[in-house]
Amino acid sequence: MKSRAHPSRFYCLLALALVGGCRTRGHMQSHYVLDAERAQHDSVTGTTGILDVHRLTIDRTYDFKGLVYKRDTHEYAIDYYNSFLVSPSQMMTECTRDWFSKAHLFARVLDPGSQAEPTHDLEGHIINLYGDYQDKQQPKAVLEMRFFLIKHEDRTGRVLLSETYTETQSMETMDAPDLVQSLDDCLARILEALEADVSEALN
Numbered sequence: 001m002k003s004r005a006h007p008s009r010f011y012c013l014l015a016l017a018l019v020g021g022c023r024t025r026g027h028m029q030s031h032y033v034l035d036a037e038r039a040q041h042d043s044v045t046g047t048t049g050i051l052d053v054h055r056l057t058i059d060r061t062y063d064f065k066g067l068v069y070k071r072d073t074h075e076y077a078i079d080y081y082n083s084f085l086v087s088p089s090q091m092m093t094e095c096t097r098d099w100f101s102k103a104h105l106f107a108r109v110l111d112p113g114s115q116a117e118p119t120h121d122l123e124g125h126i127i128n129l130y131g132d133y134q135d136k137q138q139p140k141a142v143l144e145m146r147f148f149l150i151k152h153e154d155r156t157g158r159v160l161l162s163e164t165y166t167e168t169q170s171m172e173t174m175d176a177p178d179l180v181q182s183l184d185d186c187l188a189r190i191l192e193a194l195e196a197d198v199s200e201a202l203n
């Protein structure tokens with residue numbers, strides 16, 4: 001499944017960004033983080049490999065700190081009063097790196113800037129990240145991500161895993177804290193599924 005940029009949707013969001021930014025002065029803003037904590041359970045397999053988790057890329061439609069809401073088929077809005085503390089791609093990269101550090105599928109998961117030579121690369125792209133508020137009676141969080149696991153062999157790389165994961169979660173309210181918690185739950189389920197698939201791919 002390929003992620004396609006949506007220029008018109010992007011520029012509409014950018015216009016909302018400029019307008020919204022002018023109105024935040026004097027108003028209290030709230031900032032949120034995703035942590036997607038991994039449950040403490042033993043991994044099924046382990047290798048002597050070294051994993052490098054690359055910084056996740058993200059569809060530019062959602063490359064904002066402000067929470068993104070889908071109001072209609074072609075209508076999106078950015079919430080500048082409620083935003084992520086850091087960019088979503090950076091935050092979700094750190095969640096993914098921390099998750100695999102705790103999974104022990106690899107002997108080592110490299111820290112950012114490490115000069116060690118990895119045996120495997122994990123690359124990912126955030127395709128969708130928003131609150132779906134088209135039906136105000138049934139709001140939901142939507143998260144879709146694509147991952148590639150690449151093994152270095154000689155001077156080439158072999159793709160061991162190429163998979164897209166989609167998670168949605170119904171919400172009781174359209175409040176920002178509810179959306180962030182739901183997105184966090186979606187992220188945890190995606191990383192859990194990814195861990196299982198990576199474990200299988202390594203065998």
